[in-house]
Amino acid sequence: MTDGEKSIDRTVESLLQKAKQDEVELVWDRLELQLPQCKFGQQGVCCKICAMGPCRITKKAEFGVCGATADTIAARNFIRMVASGAAAHSDHGRGVALTLLALANGEAPDYRIKDEQKLIAVALDFGIEVGERSTEEILKDVAKAVLAEFGNQEGEIRYLKKAPLRRQELWRKQGIAPRGIDREIVEIMHRTHMGVDHDPEHLLRQGMRASLGDGWGGSMLATDVQDILFGTPEPILGEANLGTLSEDEVNIIVHGHEPLLSEMIVVAAQDKELLDLAKQNGAKGINITGMCCTGLEILMRHEIPIAGNFLQQELAVVTGAVEAVVVDIQCIMPALANVAQCYHTKIISTSPIAKFPGTIYIEFDEENALEMAKKIVRIAVENFPNRLGKVAIPQEKMEHISGFSYETINYLLGGVYRASVRPLNDNIINGRIRGVAGVVGCNNPKVRYDWVHVELVKELIKNDVAVLQTGCSAIACAKEGLMIPEAAQFAGAGLREVCEAVGIPPVLNMGSCVDNSRILIAASAMVKEGGLGDDLSDLPVAGAAPEWMSEKAISIGQYFVASGVFTVFGVTWPTLGAEETTRILFEKMEGIAGANWAFEPDPIKAAKLIVAHIDGKRKALGIDKARERVLFDMAKRRELEAV
Ligand code: BF8
Numbered sequence: 001m002t003d004g005e006k007s008i009d010r011t012v013e014s015l016l017q018k019a020k021q022d023e024v025e026l027v028w029d030r031l032e033l034q035l036p037q038c039k040f041g042q043q044g045v046c047c048k049i050c051a052m053g054p055c056r057i058t059k060k061a062e063f064g065v066c067g068a069t070a071d072t073i074a075a076r077n078f079i080r081m082v083a084s085g086a087a088a089h090s091d092h093g094r095g096v097a098l099t100l101l102a103l104a105n106g107e108a109p110d111y112r113i114k115d116e117q118k119l120i121a122v123a124l125d126f127g128i129e130v131g132e133r134s135t136e137e138i139l140k141d142v143a144k145a146v147l148a149e150f151g152n153q154e155g156e157i158r159y160l161k162k163a164p165l166r167r168q169e170l171w172r173k174q175g176i177a178p179r180g181i182d183r184e185i186v187e188i189m190h191r192t193h194m195g196v197d198h199d200p201e202h203l204l205r206q207g208m209r210a211s212l213g214d215g216w217g218g219s220m221l222a223t224d225v226q227d228i229l230f231g232t233p234e235p236i237l238g239e240a241n242l243g244t245l246s247e248d249e250v251n252i253i254v255h256g257h258e259p260l261l262s263e264m265i266v267v268a269a270q271d272k273e274l275l276d277l278a279k280q281n282g283a284k285g286i287n288i289t290g291m292c293c294t295g296l297e298i299l300m301r302h303e304i305p306i307a308g309n310f311l312q313q314e315l316a317v318v319t320g321a322v323e324a325v326v327v328d329i330q331c332i333m334p335a336l337a338n339v340a341q342c343y344h345t346k347i348i349s350t351s352p353i354a355k356f357p358g359t360i361y362i363e364f365d366e367e368n369a370l371e372m373a374k375k376i377v378r379i380a381v382e383n384f385p386n387r388l389g390k391v392a393i394p395q396e397k398m399e400h401i402s403g404f405s406y407e408t409i410n411y412l413l414g415g416v417y418r419a420s421v422r423p424l425n426d427n428i429i430n431g432r433i434r435g436v437a438g439v440v441g442c443n444n445p446k447v448r449y450d451w452v453h454v455e456l457v458k459e460l461i462k463n464d465v466a467v468l469q470t471g472c473s474a475i476a477c478a479k480e481g482l483m484i485p486e487a488a489q490f491a492g493a494g495l496r497e498v499c500e501a502v503g504i505p506p507v508l509n510m511g512s513c514v515d516n517s518r519i520l521i522a523a524s525a526m527v528k529e530g531g532l533g534d535d536l537s538d539l540p541v542a543g544a545a546p547e548w549m550s551e552k553a554i555s556i557g558q559y560f561v562a563s564g565v566f567t568v569f570g571v572t573w574p575t576l577g578a579e580e581t582t583r584i585l586f587e588k589m590e591g592i593a594g595a596n597w598a599f600e601p602d603p604i605k606a607a608k609l610i611v612a613h614i615d616g617k618r619k620a621l622g623i624d625k626a627r628e629r630v631l632f633d634m635a636k637r638r639e640l641e642a643v
Helices: 010-021 027-034 070-104 116-125 135-151 158-162 165-173 181-191 200-230 259-268 272-280 292-302 310-318 336-341 366-386 406-414 422-429 451-462 471-479 485-490 493-502 513-529 551-562 579-593 603-621 634-642
Strands: 236-240 250-255 286-291 306-308 324-327 346-349 398-402 435-439 465-469 507-509 541-545 567-569 597-599
Touching (some): 010 310, 070 135, 070 259, 070 513, 135 158, 200 513, 200 551, 236 306, 250 366, 259 366, 272 286, 286 292, 292 471, 292 513, 306 471, 336 346, 406 513, 422 435, 435 513, 451 603, 465 493, 465 603
Parallel strands (some): 435 541
């Protein structure tokens, strides 16, 4: 691949050239040094869970030393990915829930309840008495109830009840309703230990169960608690891409996933003393931008610009204009520390569970959150005079409208008094909107960066499929101008008409990766609203992660599928060396959960799979022929009655 072919994002080519001049090694260089990558690992048939191995399954050696088959090995590897992904999302949920409890106990003085309505809604979901009780009392009960979901041992997690009734029954019947968030993850680690569970389908069912504990548990709780603490997102006009970095201000990038610290950094950056200090150091001000999911969290709530997605984290440092990158957890390349050595950038890690050699470590402490944030901002401000004269900020930046929480979509469609997804269902039934796709997930340097996301999304909207987005996929489409109302010009006639009538883009940014739970809630509301079947698997909807790389993406895909949503992944597929395990995932899951996985790296072909799936669902619902609503007069009604 030439530099120009590595991405459709024009910031990439220029910064790759700068990196070469500055003799900095980046993710693409390291990938090249890894080639050719191990096929056994890529296809899921390398086992290293015990010291008799590692074993690789070949035609000559069909069994591992213990006798495990390719299918057992691939299924075990696959659900270990689910376990890790579910653990990451859920531990994030636990982290914000602990802050909620600290707030209730008066131990997190810098935080507030920003959305009291959401607090009441969550309390009601948990069966917590609201009545005349004080907010503080309700808050304490909610925090304890949320935390109890992680360690629950019996029964099932509470939020499963947010799904349509038919779906809940199916989960129970299939034995995949998660009992507790942590329990299902631990059980995966137990079952995949040497010599425990060897039946591929049995293993994959546990993967479904743990993933549901993520989607309807850890992730959903993370989203709700963050909405309580920081506010439920509403539409905002934002900017995306590296052009949001500032030539003459102190640039601080917040990167990772938890908004606990970044919310405080936003506040600290407005501190008069620090702003004065910035001026004393020759800067015009303090510019906060976001990266990856932490970036999306503060973008959605504070209009903070987003500097980029996963593959731009190193490039941001290469601009030479970043005084500090403040990181918390997940998707932070350890290479950042090396790249930063060539510039003046300080990498500041903050999570007690995520340390990076070669970085400054300032441990996050919710009792002194704002003070800590100020300390971090001060380090960045004092670093401004150290810029090395190697500054090159790309021009590219794009406006976008983001902040489409489920509540906002409801309100935009139905208005304040009749907030509902009814107009969405009606437009699906009358055929203006063919269906809905959730396009989410990461970037992966193995494919042309951002291109697969953008091509897939463009093809979908061209076919009247409305697109809901989260994570790095959302940032990719924001950068490409697909999240402004004018993007309706790329949509098919029906979708365009609806977008223009409601005043929304055809591609909606719903937030970070834990916010995929918002997509589950929106889909459940579509079922409950009526007219589109009585289970999530009846809906003309689909999911996709076309440039995935992380285990979290596998957990997300698995809970989409286990929730009845057909899901297509691109790049590579981690069980291709095991025929039966792959068959269960691609063909047999439909009989268990009402949906299958699919693998298709070509975005146009992936879009075709999604459209064909949506058309199949429309046919099953009897709405495959576009119908306009006909208003019957009295004569017509009498005719009907006569029949
Ligand atoms: O959780 S999309 S690269 S940043 S894993 Fe990571 Fe993937 Fe981006 Fe957010 Ni999600």
